Amino acid sequence: MNIRSCFAHDLFQGKTVFITGGGSGINLGIARNFAAVGADLGILGRSQDKLNAAAAELRALGARVSTHAADVRDYPALEKAMRDAREELGPIHTLICGAAGNFPLPAEQISPNGFKSVVDIDLLGSFHTCRAAFEQLQETRGNIIFISAGMAFMPYAFQAHVGAAKAGIDNMMRNLALEWGRFGIRCNSIAPGPIEGTEGVRRLVPEGSADALKQAIPLGRFGTPDDIGQLSVFLASPLASYITGTLVVADGGQNLPGSGAWTQLIMTEMAKAGKSSA
Template sequence: MHITSYFAKDLFRGKTVFITGGSSGINLGIARNFAALGANLSIVGRSQEKLAAATAELKAIGAHVVAHSADVRDYPALEKALQETNTALGPVHTLICGAAGNFPCPAADLSPNGFKSVIDIDLLGSFHACRAGFAQLRETQGNIIFISAGMAFMPYAFQAHVGAAKAGIDNLMRNLALEWGPFGIRCNSIVPGPIEGTEGVRRLVPEGSGDLLRKAIPLGRFGTPDDIGQLSVFLASPLASYITGTVIVADGGQNLPGSGAWTQLIATEIAKASR
Protein backbone atom coordinates (compact mmCIF):
# COMPACT_ATOMS: atom_id res chain seq x y z
CA MET A 1 0.00 0.00 0.00
CA HIS A 2 1.61 3.25 -1.13
CA ILE A 3 0.50 6.48 0.47
CA THR A 4 0.09 8.26 -2.87
CA SER A 5 -2.76 5.88 -3.65
CA TYR A 6 -4.78 7.62 -0.94
CA PHE A 7 -3.35 11.14 -0.59
CA ALA A 8 -2.56 13.71 -3.27
CA LYS A 9 1.11 13.68 -4.26
CA ASP A 10 1.36 17.43 -3.69
CA LEU A 11 -0.53 17.52 -0.38
CA PHE A 12 2.46 18.99 1.48
CA ARG A 13 4.11 20.75 -1.44
CA GLY A 14 5.91 23.83 -0.16
CA LYS A 15 5.46 22.86 3.49
CA THR A 16 8.31 22.08 5.85
CA VAL A 17 8.40 19.14 8.26
CA PHE A 18 10.99 19.15 11.06
CA ILE A 19 11.72 15.76 12.63
CA THR A 20 13.88 15.09 15.68
CA GLY A 21 15.43 11.64 15.61
CA GLY A 22 14.63 11.72 11.90
CA SER A 23 17.61 9.74 10.62
CA SER A 24 16.35 6.24 11.42
CA GLY A 25 13.54 3.95 12.51
CA ILE A 26 9.98 5.18 12.98
CA ASN A 27 10.96 8.80 12.41
CA LEU A 28 12.65 8.08 9.10
CA GLY A 29 9.50 6.19 8.09
CA ILE A 30 7.49 9.30 8.93
CA ALA A 31 9.90 11.40 6.84
CA ARG A 32 9.52 9.05 3.85
CA ASN A 33 5.74 9.38 3.87
CA PHE A 34 5.87 13.18 4.03
CA ALA A 35 8.51 13.18 1.28
CA ALA A 36 6.24 11.11 -0.97
CA LEU A 37 3.61 13.85 -0.64
CA GLY A 38 5.91 16.73 -1.57
CA ALA A 39 7.07 18.02 1.83
CA ASN A 40 10.38 19.73 2.44
CA LEU A 41 12.20 17.89 5.22
CA SER A 42 14.54 18.93 8.00
CA ILE A 43 15.91 16.03 10.06
CA VAL A 44 17.88 16.07 13.30
CA GLY A 45 20.10 13.31 14.65
CA ARG A 46 23.38 12.71 16.44
CA SER A 47 25.02 10.32 13.96
CA GLN A 48 26.49 11.95 10.86
CA GLU A 49 26.57 8.56 9.14
CA LYS A 50 22.85 7.94 9.71
CA LEU A 51 21.99 11.50 8.73
CA ALA A 52 23.88 11.16 5.46
CA ALA A 53 22.17 7.86 4.61
CA ALA A 54 18.72 9.21 5.50
CA THR A 55 19.30 12.38 3.47
CA ALA A 56 20.29 10.38 0.41
CA GLU A 57 17.23 8.15 0.77
CA LEU A 58 14.84 11.08 1.10
CA LYS A 59 16.41 13.02 -1.78
CA ALA A 60 15.98 9.91 -3.95
CA ILE A 61 12.23 10.26 -3.35
CA GLY A 62 12.48 13.82 -4.62
CA ALA A 63 12.40 15.76 -1.33
CA HIS A 64 14.31 18.89 -0.49
CA VAL A 65 16.22 17.91 2.66
CA VAL A 66 18.47 19.59 5.20
CA ALA A 67 20.12 17.59 7.98
CA HIS A 68 21.40 18.79 11.35
CA SER A 69 23.75 17.01 13.70
CA ALA A 70 22.39 18.09 17.07
CA ASP A 71 21.41 16.70 20.45
CA VAL A 72 17.85 17.58 21.47
CA ARG A 73 19.11 18.09 25.03
CA ASP A 74 21.11 21.08 23.75
CA TYR A 75 18.56 23.88 23.35
CA PRO A 76 20.84 26.35 21.52
CA ALA A 77 21.78 23.64 19.00
CA LEU A 78 18.14 22.81 18.35
CA GLU A 79 17.23 26.49 18.12
CA LYS A 80 19.98 26.95 15.55
CA ALA A 81 18.74 23.95 13.54
CA LEU A 82 15.25 25.42 13.41
CA GLN A 83 16.55 28.83 12.34
CA GLU A 84 18.60 27.22 9.56
CA THR A 85 15.54 25.24 8.51
CA ASN A 86 13.50 28.41 8.17
CA THR A 87 16.22 30.00 6.05
CA ALA A 88 16.70 26.99 3.79
CA LEU A 89 13.17 25.61 3.46
CA GLY A 90 10.71 28.09 4.95
CA PRO A 91 8.88 28.06 8.28
CA VAL A 92 7.98 24.74 9.87
CA HIS A 93 4.45 23.49 9.26
CA THR A 94 4.75 20.14 11.08
CA LEU A 95 7.04 19.36 13.99
CA ILE A 96 7.63 15.71 14.84
CA CYS A 97 9.06 15.19 18.34
CA GLY A 98 10.51 11.74 17.83
CA ALA A 99 13.95 11.63 19.45
CA ALA A 100 13.95 9.02 22.20
CA GLY A 101 16.12 6.81 24.37
CA ASN A 102 15.30 3.44 25.89
CA PHE A 103 16.87 0.42 27.53
CA PRO A 104 15.30 -2.25 29.78
CA CYS A 105 16.43 -1.97 33.40
CA PRO A 106 14.90 -2.92 36.77
CA ALA A 107 14.11 0.20 38.76
CA ALA A 108 16.22 -1.10 41.66
CA ASP A 109 19.26 -1.13 39.36
CA LEU A 110 18.49 2.05 37.43
CA SER A 111 21.04 4.77 38.07
CA PRO A 112 19.95 8.39 38.53
CA ASN A 113 21.95 9.24 35.41
CA GLY A 114 20.19 6.52 33.42
CA PHE A 115 16.78 7.80 34.52
CA LYS A 116 17.77 11.40 33.81
CA SER A 117 19.15 10.55 30.38
CA VAL A 118 15.81 9.20 29.14
CA ILE A 119 13.85 12.06 30.71
CA ASP A 120 16.21 14.58 29.12
CA ILE A 121 16.12 13.06 25.63
CA ASP A 122 12.41 12.26 25.49
CA LEU A 123 10.68 14.92 27.59
CA LEU A 124 13.10 17.82 27.78
CA GLY A 125 14.07 17.27 24.13
CA SER A 126 10.41 17.46 23.10
CA PHE A 127 9.92 20.70 25.02
CA HIS A 128 13.07 22.15 23.48
CA ALA A 129 11.82 21.40 19.97
CA CYS A 130 8.38 22.85 20.68
CA ARG A 131 9.67 25.99 22.35
CA ALA A 132 12.28 26.65 19.68
CA GLY A 133 9.74 26.01 16.93
CA PHE A 134 6.83 27.96 18.41
CA ALA A 135 7.27 31.17 16.42
CA GLN A 136 7.40 29.30 13.10
CA LEU A 137 4.43 27.10 14.00
CA ARG A 138 2.43 30.18 14.98
CA GLU A 139 3.26 31.71 11.60
CA THR A 140 2.10 28.63 9.68
CA GLN A 141 -0.69 27.66 12.11
CA GLY A 142 1.02 24.31 12.05
CA ASN A 143 0.92 21.20 14.17
CA ILE A 144 3.06 19.11 16.51
CA ILE A 145 3.11 15.32 16.66
CA PHE A 146 4.74 13.65 19.64
CA ILE A 147 5.88 10.02 19.48
CA SER A 148 4.73 8.51 22.76
CA ALA A 149 4.55 4.89 23.97
CA GLY A 150 2.23 2.50 25.78
CA MET A 151 4.42 2.92 28.87
CA ALA A 152 2.81 6.36 29.28
CA PHE A 153 -0.50 4.87 30.42
CA MET A 154 0.30 1.28 31.42
CA PRO A 155 3.05 0.00 33.72
CA TYR A 156 5.72 -2.06 31.98
CA ALA A 157 8.32 -3.82 34.10
CA PHE A 158 11.86 -2.48 33.66
CA GLN A 159 10.54 0.68 31.97
CA ALA A 160 9.99 3.10 34.88
CA HIS A 161 12.23 5.71 33.24
CA VAL A 162 10.48 5.45 29.88
CA GLY A 163 7.00 5.48 31.41
CA ALA A 164 7.77 8.66 33.34
CA ALA A 165 9.19 10.34 30.22
CA LYS A 166 6.35 9.37 27.90
CA ALA A 167 3.63 10.23 30.43
CA GLY A 168 5.26 13.63 30.71
CA ILE A 169 5.24 13.99 26.93
CA ASP A 170 1.52 13.26 26.70
CA ASN A 171 0.77 15.76 29.46
CA LEU A 172 2.99 18.35 27.77
CA MET A 173 1.12 17.70 24.53
CA ARG A 174 -2.25 18.38 26.17
CA ASN A 175 -1.01 21.55 27.85
CA LEU A 176 0.38 22.89 24.58
CA ALA A 177 -2.82 21.95 22.76
CA LEU A 178 -4.71 24.03 25.34
CA GLU A 179 -2.36 27.02 25.37
CA TRP A 180 -1.37 27.12 21.71
CA GLY A 181 -4.74 26.25 20.19
CA PRO A 182 -5.66 29.95 20.03
CA PHE A 183 -2.64 30.42 17.72
CA GLY A 184 -4.00 27.75 15.40
CA ILE A 185 -1.41 25.16 16.50
CA ARG A 186 -2.64 21.59 16.93
CA CYS A 187 -0.84 19.04 19.14
CA ASN A 188 -1.33 15.26 19.24
CA SER A 189 0.53 12.13 20.33
CA ILE A 190 0.94 8.84 18.51
CA VAL A 191 1.54 5.64 20.50
CA PRO A 192 3.22 3.05 18.25
CA GLY A 193 3.31 -0.63 19.06
CA PRO A 194 6.37 -2.75 18.26
CA ILE A 195 7.63 -1.60 14.84
CA GLU A 196 9.48 -4.10 12.69
CA GLY A 197 13.08 -3.35 11.80
CA THR A 198 13.61 -0.54 14.32
CA GLU A 199 16.27 -0.07 16.97
CA GLY A 200 13.55 -0.21 19.62
CA VAL A 201 12.51 -3.74 18.65
CA ARG A 202 16.15 -4.83 18.36
CA ARG A 203 16.85 -3.58 21.87
CA LEU A 204 13.64 -4.54 23.63
CA VAL A 205 12.47 -7.76 21.97
CA PRO A 206 14.84 -10.65 22.79
CA GLU A 207 16.21 -12.40 19.72
CA GLY A 208 14.01 -15.31 18.71
CA SER A 209 11.06 -14.08 20.80
CA GLY A 210 9.27 -12.08 18.12
CA ASP A 211 6.74 -14.80 17.27
CA LEU A 212 5.70 -15.13 20.91
CA LEU A 213 5.11 -11.40 21.21
CA ARG A 214 3.21 -11.29 17.92
CA LYS A 215 0.78 -13.87 19.32
CA ALA A 216 -0.01 -11.42 22.14
CA ILE A 217 -0.95 -8.69 19.62
CA PRO A 218 -4.60 -8.98 18.52
CA LEU A 219 -3.78 -8.15 14.89
CA GLY A 220 -1.03 -10.75 14.97
CA ARG A 221 1.83 -8.68 13.57
CA PHE A 222 4.36 -6.00 14.37
CA GLY A 223 3.77 -2.60 12.82
CA THR A 224 5.86 -0.99 10.10
CA PRO A 225 7.37 2.49 9.95
CA ASP A 226 4.82 3.24 7.21
CA ASP A 227 1.96 2.48 9.61
CA ILE A 228 3.12 5.35 11.79
CA GLY A 229 4.14 7.52 8.85
CA GLN A 230 0.70 7.28 7.27
CA LEU A 231 -1.01 8.17 10.55
CA SER A 232 1.33 11.15 10.94
CA VAL A 233 0.45 12.38 7.46
CA PHE A 234 -3.24 12.16 8.30
CA LEU A 235 -2.80 14.08 11.56
CA ALA A 236 -0.86 16.83 9.79
CA SER A 237 -3.38 17.07 6.94
CA PRO A 238 -6.52 19.21 6.63
CA LEU A 239 -8.54 16.01 7.25
CA ALA A 240 -7.50 16.27 10.92
CA SER A 241 -8.01 20.03 11.27
CA TYR A 242 -10.32 19.63 14.30
CA ILE A 243 -8.20 17.05 16.13
CA THR A 244 -5.97 18.33 18.92
CA GLY A 245 -4.99 17.26 22.43
CA THR A 246 -5.47 13.61 21.52
CA VAL A 247 -3.43 10.45 22.07
CA ILE A 248 -3.88 8.04 19.15
CA VAL A 249 -2.76 4.45 19.68
CA ALA A 250 -1.48 2.57 16.62
CA ASP A 251 -0.28 -0.72 18.10
CA GLY A 252 -2.40 -3.49 16.55
CA GLY A 253 -4.16 -3.80 19.90
CA GLN A 254 -0.96 -4.69 21.75
CA ASN A 255 -1.89 -2.87 24.94
CA LEU A 256 -5.39 -4.36 25.18
CA PRO A 257 -4.28 -7.58 26.93
CA GLY A 258 -1.76 -5.71 29.09
CA SER A 259 2.02 -5.74 29.35
CA GLY A 260 2.41 -9.25 30.74
CA ALA A 261 3.80 -10.92 27.61
CA TRP A 262 6.48 -8.26 27.16
CA THR A 263 7.35 -8.34 30.87
CA GLN A 264 7.76 -12.12 30.79
CA LEU A 265 10.12 -11.94 27.82
CA ILE A 266 12.31 -9.19 29.28
CA ALA A 267 12.36 -10.75 32.74
CA THR A 268 13.66 -13.98 31.21
CA GLU A 269 16.43 -12.14 29.39
CA ILE A 270 17.47 -10.14 32.45
CA ALA A 271 17.56 -13.35 34.52
CA LYS A 272 19.82 -14.97 31.90
CA ALA A 273 22.14 -11.98 31.91
CA SER A 274 22.50 -12.00 35.71
CA ARG A 275 23.57 -15.66 35.94
Protein backbone atom coordinates in the same frame (compact mmCIF):
# COMPACT_ATOMS: atom_id res chain seq x y z
CA MET B 1 -0.06 0.18 0.91
CA ASN B 2 1.53 3.09 -0.95
CA ILE B 3 0.56 6.37 0.70
CA ARG B 4 -0.01 7.95 -2.72
CA SER B 5 -2.96 5.64 -3.23
CA CYS B 6 -4.71 7.46 -0.37
CA PHE B 7 -3.23 10.98 -0.35
CA ALA B 8 -2.48 13.43 -3.16
CA HIS B 9 1.20 13.45 -4.10
CA ASP B 10 1.31 17.23 -3.63
CA LEU B 11 -0.65 17.36 -0.34
CA PHE B 12 2.34 18.89 1.50
CA GLN B 13 3.92 20.66 -1.45
CA GLY B 14 5.72 23.78 -0.23
CA LYS B 15 5.39 22.80 3.43
CA THR B 16 8.29 22.07 5.76
CA VAL B 17 8.24 19.09 8.13
CA PHE B 18 10.95 19.07 10.81
CA ILE B 19 11.70 15.75 12.51
CA THR B 20 13.94 15.16 15.51
CA GLY B 21 15.55 11.74 15.55
CA GLY B 22 14.87 11.75 11.81
CA GLY B 23 17.92 9.80 10.71
CA SER B 24 16.58 6.30 11.35
CA GLY B 25 13.79 4.02 12.52
CA ILE B 26 10.22 5.17 12.98
CA ASN B 27 11.14 8.80 12.41
CA LEU B 28 12.80 8.08 9.07
CA GLY B 29 9.67 6.13 8.12
CA ILE B 30 7.63 9.22 8.96
CA ALA B 31 9.96 11.33 6.83
CA ARG B 32 9.61 8.95 3.86
CA ASN B 33 5.83 9.23 3.95
CA PHE B 34 5.89 13.02 4.10
CA ALA B 35 8.37 13.03 1.21
CA ALA B 36 5.92 10.94 -0.80
CA VAL B 37 3.28 13.68 -0.49
CA GLY B 38 5.56 16.54 -1.45
CA ALA B 39 6.94 17.86 1.85
CA ASP B 40 10.31 19.53 2.35
CA LEU B 41 12.12 17.87 5.23
CA GLY B 42 14.40 19.04 8.01
CA ILE B 43 15.87 16.08 9.89
CA LEU B 44 17.84 16.37 13.11
CA GLY B 45 19.91 13.79 14.95
CA ARG B 46 23.21 13.25 16.69
CA SER B 47 24.90 11.24 13.93
CA GLN B 48 25.77 13.13 10.75
CA ASP B 49 26.50 9.84 8.96
CA LYS B 50 22.96 8.59 9.65
CA LEU B 51 21.52 11.93 8.60
CA ASN B 52 23.47 11.87 5.34
CA ALA B 53 22.23 8.38 4.51
CA ALA B 54 18.65 9.33 5.37
CA ALA B 55 18.87 12.52 3.32
CA ALA B 56 20.06 10.59 0.27
CA GLU B 57 17.09 8.23 0.58
CA LEU B 58 14.63 11.12 0.97
CA ARG B 59 16.09 13.11 -1.90
CA ALA B 60 15.68 10.05 -4.11
CA LEU B 61 11.96 10.38 -3.38
CA GLY B 62 12.06 13.96 -4.66
CA ALA B 63 12.17 15.84 -1.36
CA ARG B 64 14.24 18.86 -0.53
CA VAL B 65 16.13 17.97 2.65
CA SER B 66 18.22 19.84 5.21
CA THR B 67 20.20 17.93 7.84
CA HIS B 68 21.11 19.16 11.31
CA ALA B 69 23.51 17.36 13.64
CA ALA B 70 22.47 18.41 17.15
CA ASP B 71 21.28 17.05 20.48
CA VAL B 72 17.76 17.98 21.59
CA ARG B 73 19.14 18.53 25.09
CA ASP B 74 21.23 21.43 23.73
CA TYR B 75 18.70 24.23 23.35
CA PRO B 76 20.97 26.79 21.62
CA ALA B 77 22.00 24.15 19.05
CA LEU B 78 18.35 23.28 18.50
CA GLU B 79 17.41 26.93 17.99
CA LYS B 80 20.17 27.27 15.40
CA ALA B 81 18.99 24.15 13.60
CA MET B 82 15.46 25.58 13.41
CA ARG B 83 16.76 28.88 12.02
CA ASP B 84 18.93 27.11 9.47
CA ALA B 85 16.04 24.89 8.38
CA ARG B 86 13.85 27.94 7.86
CA GLU B 87 16.50 29.59 5.69
CA GLU B 88 16.89 26.48 3.57
CA LEU B 89 13.29 25.28 3.33
CA GLY B 90 10.88 27.87 4.74
CA PRO B 91 8.95 28.03 8.03
CA ILE B 92 8.02 24.81 9.78
CA HIS B 93 4.47 23.58 9.21
CA THR B 94 4.68 20.20 10.98
CA LEU B 95 6.99 19.33 13.86
CA ILE B 96 7.66 15.70 14.78
CA CYS B 97 9.16 15.26 18.26
CA GLY B 98 10.69 11.84 17.79
CA ALA B 99 14.09 11.89 19.49
CA ALA B 100 14.15 9.28 22.26
CA GLY B 101 16.35 7.13 24.45
CA ASN B 102 15.68 3.70 25.90
CA PHE B 103 17.31 0.68 27.49
CA PRO B 104 15.61 -2.15 29.40
CA LEU B 105 16.72 -2.35 33.03
CA PRO B 106 15.13 -3.10 36.42
CA ALA B 107 14.34 0.07 38.33
CA GLU B 108 16.70 -0.86 41.16
CA GLN B 109 19.56 -1.00 38.66
CA ILE B 110 18.86 2.25 36.80
CA SER B 111 21.36 4.89 37.87
CA PRO B 112 20.07 8.38 38.63
CA ASN B 113 22.05 9.59 35.63
CA GLY B 114 20.53 6.92 33.39
CA PHE B 115 16.99 7.86 34.47
CA LYS B 116 17.77 11.53 33.97
CA SER B 117 19.25 10.89 30.53
CA VAL B 118 16.04 9.31 29.23
CA VAL B 119 13.85 12.04 30.73
CA ASP B 120 16.15 14.73 29.35
CA ILE B 121 16.14 13.32 25.82
CA ASP B 122 12.45 12.44 25.64
CA LEU B 123 10.63 14.99 27.77
CA LEU B 124 12.96 17.95 28.07
CA GLY B 125 14.08 17.45 24.48
CA SER B 126 10.47 17.54 23.29
CA PHE B 127 9.84 20.79 25.15
CA HIS B 128 13.05 22.28 23.75
CA THR B 129 11.93 21.29 20.26
CA CYS B 130 8.46 22.80 20.62
CA ARG B 131 9.71 25.99 22.20
CA ALA B 132 12.39 26.51 19.55
CA ALA B 133 9.83 25.98 16.77
CA PHE B 134 6.99 27.98 18.32
CA GLU B 135 7.37 31.20 16.33
CA GLN B 136 7.50 29.31 13.04
CA LEU B 137 4.50 27.16 13.95
CA GLN B 138 2.58 30.26 14.99
CA GLU B 139 3.32 31.78 11.59
CA THR B 140 2.15 28.69 9.66
CA ARG B 141 -0.64 27.75 12.08
CA GLY B 142 1.05 24.40 12.05
CA ASN B 143 0.95 21.28 14.17
CA ILE B 144 3.07 19.12 16.46
CA ILE B 145 3.16 15.32 16.67
CA PHE B 146 4.86 13.65 19.62
CA ILE B 147 6.04 10.05 19.44
CA SER B 148 4.86 8.49 22.68
CA ALA B 149 4.65 4.82 23.75
CA GLY B 150 2.39 2.37 25.53
CA MET B 151 4.63 2.79 28.58
CA ALA B 152 3.01 6.21 29.04
CA PHE B 153 -0.27 4.66 30.18
CA MET B 154 0.59 1.02 30.91
CA PRO B 155 3.29 -0.26 33.31
CA TYR B 156 5.95 -2.30 31.51
CA ALA B 157 8.67 -4.28 33.25
CA PHE B 158 12.10 -2.61 33.18
CA GLN B 159 10.70 0.59 31.62
CA ALA B 160 10.14 2.86 34.65
CA HIS B 161 12.32 5.61 33.17
CA VAL B 162 10.66 5.49 29.77
CA GLY B 163 7.15 5.36 31.20
CA ALA B 164 7.80 8.46 33.29
CA ALA B 165 9.23 10.36 30.32
CA LYS B 166 6.49 9.38 27.86
CA ALA B 167 3.69 10.09 30.35
CA GLY B 168 5.21 13.54 30.81
CA ILE B 169 5.25 14.05 27.05
CA ASP B 170 1.56 13.19 26.70
CA ASN B 171 0.61 15.51 29.55
CA MET B 172 2.68 18.30 28.00
CA MET B 173 1.06 17.61 24.64
CA ARG B 174 -2.37 18.23 26.15
CA ASN B 175 -1.22 21.39 27.90
CA LEU B 176 0.26 22.76 24.68
CA ALA B 177 -2.90 21.85 22.79
CA LEU B 178 -4.87 23.81 25.40
CA GLU B 179 -2.59 26.84 25.40
CA TRP B 180 -1.50 27.02 21.77
CA GLY B 181 -4.86 26.34 20.16
CA ARG B 182 -5.42 30.10 20.14
CA PHE B 183 -2.46 30.37 17.75
CA GLY B 184 -3.94 27.74 15.44
CA ILE B 185 -1.36 25.15 16.52
CA ARG B 186 -2.60 21.59 16.94
CA CYS B 187 -0.78 19.05 19.17
CA ASN B 188 -1.23 15.28 19.21
CA SER B 189 0.67 12.14 20.22
CA ILE B 190 1.11 8.77 18.54
CA ALA B 191 1.87 5.70 20.66
CA PRO B 192 3.31 3.01 18.36
CA GLY B 193 3.47 -0.65 19.24
CA PRO B 194 6.54 -2.73 18.31
CA ILE B 195 7.76 -1.56 14.90
CA GLU B 196 9.77 -4.07 12.89
CA GLY B 197 13.26 -3.23 11.74
CA THR B 198 13.80 -0.51 14.36
CA GLU B 199 16.37 -0.05 17.08
CA GLY B 200 13.56 -0.16 19.63
CA VAL B 201 12.59 -3.71 18.69
CA ARG B 202 16.23 -4.79 18.56
CA ARG B 203 16.78 -3.46 22.09
CA LEU B 204 13.50 -4.34 23.74
CA VAL B 205 12.32 -7.61 22.19
CA PRO B 206 14.45 -10.51 23.46
CA GLU B 207 16.15 -12.49 20.71
CA GLY B 208 13.97 -15.39 19.61
CA SER B 209 10.86 -13.95 21.29
CA ALA B 210 9.36 -11.99 18.39
CA ASP B 211 6.94 -14.71 17.28
CA ALA B 212 5.63 -15.24 20.80
CA LEU B 213 5.07 -11.52 21.26
CA LYS B 214 3.29 -11.26 17.91
CA GLN B 215 0.87 -13.95 19.05
CA ALA B 216 -0.06 -11.72 21.99
CA ILE B 217 -0.94 -8.81 19.64
CA PRO B 218 -4.57 -9.00 18.46
CA LEU B 219 -3.63 -8.16 14.84
CA GLY B 220 -0.89 -10.78 14.97
CA ARG B 221 2.01 -8.73 13.68
CA PHE B 222 4.48 -5.99 14.47
CA GLY B 223 3.89 -2.61 12.89
CA THR B 224 5.95 -1.05 10.14
CA PRO B 225 7.49 2.43 9.94
CA ASP B 226 4.94 3.15 7.20
CA ASP B 227 2.06 2.42 9.61
CA ILE B 228 3.26 5.29 11.77
CA GLY B 229 4.30 7.47 8.84
CA GLN B 230 0.90 7.27 7.19
CA LEU B 231 -0.86 8.06 10.45
CA SER B 232 1.44 11.06 10.93
CA VAL B 233 0.55 12.40 7.48
CA PHE B 234 -3.15 12.08 8.29
CA LEU B 235 -2.81 13.86 11.65
CA ALA B 236 -0.85 16.70 10.03
CA SER B 237 -3.25 17.01 7.10
CA PRO B 238 -6.39 19.14 6.69
CA LEU B 239 -8.41 15.93 7.23
CA ALA B 240 -7.48 16.17 10.93
CA SER B 241 -7.95 19.92 11.27
CA TYR B 242 -10.27 19.56 14.29
CA ILE B 243 -8.15 16.98 16.15
CA THR B 244 -5.92 18.29 18.92
CA GLY B 245 -4.91 17.16 22.40
CA THR B 246 -5.35 13.52 21.40
CA LEU B 247 -3.24 10.41 21.93
CA VAL B 248 -3.64 7.99 19.02
CA VAL B 249 -2.56 4.43 19.82
CA ALA B 250 -1.25 2.52 16.78
CA ASP B 251 -0.17 -0.81 18.26
CA GLY B 252 -2.26 -3.51 16.59
CA GLY B 253 -4.16 -3.81 19.87
CA GLN B 254 -1.02 -4.77 21.83
CA ASN B 255 -1.99 -2.90 24.98
CA LEU B 256 -5.62 -4.08 25.11
CA PRO B 257 -4.77 -7.21 27.15
CA GLY B 258 -2.14 -5.36 29.20
CA SER B 259 1.61 -5.78 29.30
CA GLY B 260 1.66 -9.28 30.78
CA ALA B 261 3.04 -11.00 27.67
CA TRP B 262 5.85 -8.47 27.45
CA THR B 263 6.56 -8.75 31.19
CA GLN B 264 6.81 -12.54 31.05
CA LEU B 265 9.14 -12.48 28.05
CA ILE B 266 11.41 -9.67 29.16
CA MET B 267 11.73 -10.79 32.76
CA THR B 268 12.57 -14.36 31.71
CA GLU B 269 15.19 -13.24 29.22
CA MET B 270 16.70 -10.62 31.52
CA ALA B 271 16.95 -13.18 34.30
CA LYS B 272 18.83 -15.49 31.94
CA ALA B 273 21.22 -12.65 31.18
CA GLY B 274 21.75 -12.03 34.88
CA LYS B 275 20.37 -8.49 34.74
CA SER B 276 17.50 -9.04 37.16
CA SER B 277 17.96 -9.27 40.87
CA ALA B 278 14.65 -11.13 41.23
